[in-house]
Amino acid sequence: MTQYDAIVIGAGHNGLAAAATLAGAGKKVVVLEKNGDPGGMAANSTVAPGYECPAMAHLLSNLDGAEIASLGLERHGFAYAATDLPTISLSSDGKHIVSDAKGVRYADGGALAGEAEFLTLRARLIRFADQLAALKRKPPPSLSGIDWREAASLGKLALGLRRMGKEDMREFLRVLLSNSYDTILDEIDDGPLAGAFALDSVLGGHVGPRSPGTVLTLMYRLANGGAKHQPRGGMGAVMRAFEKSAKSAGAEIRYGAAVERMVLSGDRVTGVVLADGTEISGARVLSSLDPKTTMVLAGVGNFDAEMIRRARHIRTKGCTAKVNLALSAAPVFTGLSDDLHRGRILHAPSLAVMEKAFNLAKYGELPTSPILEVTIPSLADPGLVDGDGHVLSAVVQYVPYSLKQGWADDSRNALGDVVVDCLDQFAPGLKAAVTARQVLSPADIEAQTGAPGGHWHHGEMIADQMLMLRPAPGIERYALPVEGLYLCGASTHPGGDVTGIPGCNAAKAALQVKLGRAAA
Amino acid sequence: MKTEQYDAIVVGAGHNGLATGCYLAKSGLKVLIVERNDYIGGAAVSRELYSGWTYSNCSYVCSLLRPEVVRDLDLARHGLQVIPYESGATFMSNGDHFAYYSDHDALRREIARHSKKDVDAYDRYSKFVTKQCRFIKPLLLRTPPDPVRFRPRDIQELLYLGKRFHDLGARDMADTLRFYTMSVGEFLDEFFESEVIKAHLAGSGIIGTGLGVYSPGTAYVLLHHYMGEVDGSIGAWGFTRGGMGGVSKALGKAFEASGGTIKAGSALDRFLIKNGKVEGVVLENGDTYTANTVVSNMDVRRTFLNHVEDGELPGDFVKAVKRFKIRGSSGKINIALDGAPTFNNIPGTANFLRGDLHASESLDELERAYDAWKEGRWSEDPYFDMLIPTHVDPTMTPPGKHMMTLFIQYAPYELANGESWDGPNRDAFADTVIDKIARYSPDFKDLILHKEVRTPWDIEREVGLTEGNIFQGELTFDQLLFNRPVPGYADYRSPIRGLYLCGSSAHPGGGVMAAPGANAAREVLSDLGRKGFGRAA
Ligand SMILES: Cc1cc2nc3c(=O)[nH]c(=O)nc-3n(C[C@H](O)[C@H](O)[C@H](O)COP(=O)(O)OP(=O)(O)OC[C@H]3O[C@@H](n4cnc5c(N)ncnc54)[C@H](O)[C@@H]3O)c2cc1C
Numbered sequence A: 001m002t003q004y005d006a007i008v009i010g011a012g013h014n015g016l017a018a019a020a021t022l023a024g025a026g027k028k029v030v031v032l033e034k035n036g037d038p039g040g041m042a043a044n045s046t047v048a049p050g051y052e053c054p055a056m057a058h059l060l061s062n063l064d065g066a067e068i069a070s071l072g073l074e075r076h077g078f079a080y081a082a083t084d085l086p087t088i089s090l091s092s093d094g095k096h097i098v099s100d101a102k103g104v105r106y107a108d109g110g111a112l113a114g115e116a117e118f119l120t121l122r123a124r125l126i127r128f129a130d131q132l133a134a135l136k137r138k139p140p141p142s143l144s145g146i147d148w149r150e151a152a153s154l155g156k157l158a159l160g161l162r163r164m165g166k167e168d169m170r171e172f173l174r175v176l177l178s179n180s181y182d183t184i185l186d187e188i189d190d191g192p193l194a195g196a197f198a199l200d201s202v203l204g205g206h207v208g209p210r211s212p213g214t215v216l217t218l219m220y221r222l223a224n225g226g227a228k229h230q231p232r233g234g235m236g237a238v239m240r241a242f243e244k245s246a247k248s249a250g251a252e253i254r255y256g257a258a259v260e261r262m263v264l265s266g267d268r269v270t271g272v273v274l275a276d277g278t279e280i281s282g283a284r285v286l287s288s289l290d291p292k293t294t295m296v297l298a299g300v301g302n303f304d305a306e307m308i309r310r311a312r313h314i315r316t317k318g319c320t321a322k323v324n325l326a327l328s329a330a331p332v333f334t335g336l337s338d339d340l341h342r343g344r345i346l347h348a349p350s351l352a353v354m355e356k357a358f359n360l361a362k363y364g365e366l367p368t369s370p371i372l373e374v375t376i377p378s379l380a381d382p383g384l385v386d387g388d389g390h391v392l393s394a395v396v397q398y399v400p401y402s403l404k405q406g407w408a409d410d411s412r413n414a415l416g417d418v419v420v421d422c423l424d425q426f427a428p429g430l431k432a433a434v435t436a437r438q439v440l441s442p443a444d445i446e447a448q449t450g451a452p453g454g455h456w457h458h459g460e461m462i463a464d465q466m467l468m469l470r471p472a473p474g475i476e477r478y479a480l481p482v483e484g485l486y487l488c489g490a491s492t493h494p495g496g497d498v499t500g501i502p503g504c505n506a507a508k509a510a511l512q513v514k515l516g517r518a519a520a
Numbered sequence B: 001m002k003t004e005q006y007d008a009i010v011v012g013a014g015h016n017g018l019a020t021g022c023y024l025a026k027s028g029l030k031v032l033i034v035e036r037n038d039y040i041g042g043a044a045v046s047r048e049l050y051s052g053w054t055y056s057n058c059s060y061v062c063s064l065l066r067p068e069v070v071r072d073l074d075l076a077r078h079g080l081q082v083i084p085y086e087s088g089a090t091f092m093s094n095g096d097h098f099a100y101y102s103d104h105d106a107l108r109r110e111i112a113r114h115s116k117k118d119v120d121a122y123d124r125y126s127k128f129v130t131k132q133c134r135f136i137k138p139l140l141l142r143t144p145p146d147p148v149r150f151r152p153r154d155i156q157e158l159l160y161l162g163k164r165f166h167d168l169g170a171r172d173m174a175d176t177l178r179f180y181t182m183s184v185g186e187f188l189d190e191f192f193e194s195e196v197i198k199a200h201l202a203g204s205g206i207i208g209t210g211l212g213v214y215s216p217g218t219a220y221v222l223l224h225h226y227m228g229e230v231d232g233s234i235g236a237w238g239f240t241r242g243g244m245g246g247v248s249k250a251l252g253k254a255f256e257a258s259g260g261t262i263k264a265g266s267a268l269d270r271f272l273i274k275n276g277k278v279e280g281v282v283l284e285n286g287d288t289y290t291a292n293t294v295v296s297n298m299d300v301r302r303t304f305l306n307h308v309e310d311g312e313l314p315g316d317f318v319k320a321v322k323r324f325k326i327r328g329s330s331g332k333i334n335i336a337l338d339g340a341p342t343f344n345n346i347p348g349t350a351n352f353l354r355g356d357l358h359a360s361e362s363l364d365e366l367e368r369a370y371d372a373w374k375e376g377r378w379s380e381d382p383y384f385d386m387l388i389p390t391h392v393d394p395t396m397t398p399p400g401k402h403m404m405t406l407f408i409q410y411a412p413y414e415l416a417n418g419e420s421w422d423g424p425n426r427d428a429f430a431d432t433v434i435d436k437i438a439r440y441s442p443d444f445k446d447l448i449l450h451k452e453v454r455t456p457w458d459i460e461r462e463v464g465l466t467e468g469n470i471f472q473g474e475l476t477f478d479q480l481l482f483n484r485p486v487p488g489y490a491d492y493r494s495p496i497r498g499l500y501l502c503g504s505s506a507h508p509g510g511g512v513m514a515a516p517g518a519n520a521a522r523e524v525l526s527d528l529g530r531k532g533f534g535r536a537a
């Protein structure tokens, strides 16, 4: 039987990034993925024959040049179909708002009141986000004694903050844990512009704009200036690049290989057993699953009660669904130019509406007016569709995992209808052009990816579950209290989105630890 | 028109203004307190609005009042008496209830009735909260550091905070960080399974705030209500004999005993400011009093936006004051009762009827009450904190009669559609609450002799608390510690030389605590080169 240096559970992009990093360091690595394709939450799906669409994740923003380079993604086929997408925030009065790196204006080109205030706020939060970004490529600052190798990143943060000047530093310390609602509405009026900006502070989470802590989440999203890019070939193609990166570094990847449990010897992990009974042995196991699922796979008996309690308390209420449409013709949004159709089209009319939408989700109800982030990826990337139809990809925020009536087909259909009806109001005729529809509820997302609650980040991204508290105190540095066992997925620092950083960080943490003689 | 000169003037005779006045007068300064109302106390006041009945018109229970201040100012000698009350309860719609006994064994038995698992959980919970109280308490009577200025005292204070935090050890450090950033709902969910127990405990996390039980940051608000004590018993609450005005009355006596002067019915019109320095105050009646030190007990918004002339303050400061969140979220009803109301299935002798009573039985119910507030409505199914202090303190009513105090969460300052609180809405609000209570107490409505209904508008008008916010400003992280009230001015000073803040807008915030007042006095005395005295200043 082959003995691996490292087994990675899950070929989501973080698992693949971890595998590439480990294999790149000369380790013998195998990635075990239960599904038939790589990518997890970032895979593609076929909505109808000939219609490829990003299944869940569709836009890149937090994928850094640094990871693109270190993983050699471009060499392995990664490319953008469009960069710096304009954001369009739909308004029921037809006065849609466009924002991009240059500024904000009405979709018809008209100037917008509050532009200056908005741009100042955005620029300030981007400055703050840049400072926080100093922490993302290292394990989070530790509470149990300082490791001087890492103190450098903290020092960099402190220095960066000081360099911003007193006023900025004060403002940083004030807004750090506040909510996006107040932070935004202190500067501009509520409406589609405020909604568009706030969406990034709540997207993927079980929080409303009024929830304190959402500014920190917003800053996480602004780390690269907040620009959004569309990958060529859908997010699935990006995953193929991650896969190739891992493979070319020497990692082996097995699909249809669901891990059923881990094998331990004493308090050291020595391998895994697959659902079909195959045993695979390895000196380290890196799991891209959340802590709770990972601990169950390792056997909860191997963790102390405190650890189990902490893992159990991680909040993972998924609140985001996905609706993908195959369309016989390109939709035409009233009041948007052709170019703007290629942008990121939002239905986030105001913070008040968003907060109200969150209310329903809190009590397990379906949205009546959905909050949406929509792209029509086939416009900039015709290769996704065979023929002249189009695909539309809609992330739907405030869809509860624990739906009162449960997630049977009729709930799924009801959600699909709400989304399509909402879009049809802005793009008359869209509804009639739908030839196939795929609705992924948070429960479906959980079933496909194994992420608890179908949660976008594998665990709520809010202050009490970020930095040294992510995913939970005591396991914030990737290692679990079983020797050789690590977490490497979105549940770990710095968090979810397509970044590859948790995977790379975890691999580096695993490489730093010398294993006991018997294991090595 | 009069003109008189003082060493220091305090504007507002709320309990904090009185405390500041006491410390300054005791150090030998000639001090004047001017108060707009005809009575002193601000939100810590007892008034007779119905003949023979004393109401605690605003605040109604005492716990947060710093014992250091009580000792320094000898408040017991000046008549302050706090009587602890035992236990409390939450009524349930199925006719059952959860009684929160102060007796540990009785409480364990009661918890077991609702959930066996929660019995041990409660012990863990209470140990945890007590530990957090111990961590925070010493910070209450200290001036927060300015983390961006690096003056010696800032560095010293930052190091002190850092050391206290570090001394917790890695595990407790993590718990503490989580605790300060999480919601009271999630915090309680981690310990308990019984909804009614969670709902009973969660009230403390939302009282007075524009946040819901699931809003991050509310676990801290819970702590804010737990960090007090009565007779050294941490987390205990009590009644002040004669109502909450008893606190202010004792402070007033202590102040006058130290030679201080109070002028009630004397509303400030504006601060006298020249070349960035305060020189005194002008009252609405035109009287002028001069002093080189003026301390404002009013909230930060009122102080700087209503009483300082335009152009005297830097623009950034004004902007920061304007965005200070001071949202009204509570209402109050005080009721004169012809006798003691009875409650369904509960013997009149039950000792928990002497404590705080509620009728919200799940966290979802509390969260929905918050949703109504967000939309500019009062909650149709409100959370209330209901007490009948006259069970414990019969001095407040004629013999055999009772007084009920009802604190209601949530009531917005701005009603949807710009409606007025005055008139039908005030009545409808009161009816909502009274009808809810009547579901649990069949004879309650018939016992009502008189009621005082106070909406956020009334609280603002009568007490001067902007928007009716009971803490003179939300207790969210962006407005706590060095951020309170405005970053860069957490040391009780202001851009105007000689003008200080001593009200609850300043660190450590609202409640009848007297900590802001004591801290402000310490800073004033240090600027005057005088040594403070006592433990607090
Ligand atoms: C609807 C939705 C939309 C999103 N949109 C965006 C977006 O536009 N931009 C963005 O940056 N982010 C987006 N995200 C978030 C982002 O996709 C995720 O945070 C990220 O992809 C997580 O990557 P991961 O590798 O950590 O985990 P995952 O992608 O969840 O990968 C985990 C992998 O483990 C596998 N697995 C599970 N159990 C087992 C087992 N027992 N044995 C073997 N394998 C197993 C799964 O099949 C899966 O492949 C979105 C998320 C959702 C849900």
Ligand SMILES: Cc1cc2nc3c(=O)[nH]c(=O)nc-3n(C[C@H](O)[C@H](O)[C@H](O)COP(=O)(O)OP(=O)(O)OC[C@H]3O[C@@H](n4cnc5c(N)ncnc54)[C@H](O)[C@@H]3O)c2cc1C
Residues within 6 Å of the ligand: B011, B012, B013, B014, B015, B016, B017, B034, B035, B036, B037, B040, B041, B042, B043, B044, B057, B058, B059, B060, B061, B062, B063, B064, B266, B267, B268, B269, B297, B298, B299, B330, B331, B332, B407, B459, B462, B463, B464, B465, B468, B469, B470, B471, B472, B502, B503, B504, B505, B509, B510, B511, B512, B513
């Ligand atoms: C309904 C309600 C219930 C509460 N319940 C409790 C409770 O049970 N327990 C608890 O601990 N806390 C409670 N609180 C909170 C607590 O009462 C307050 O936070 C605290 O009393 C505030 O004290 P202060 O001295 O800082 O300010 P205030 O009491 O607001 O004092 C400010 C003073 O300034 C005066 N003033 C205003 N404008 C002028 C002017 N122009 N000129 C002169 N004077 C002026 C006012 O009249 C007032 O006397 C409650 C508050 C309210 C409103």
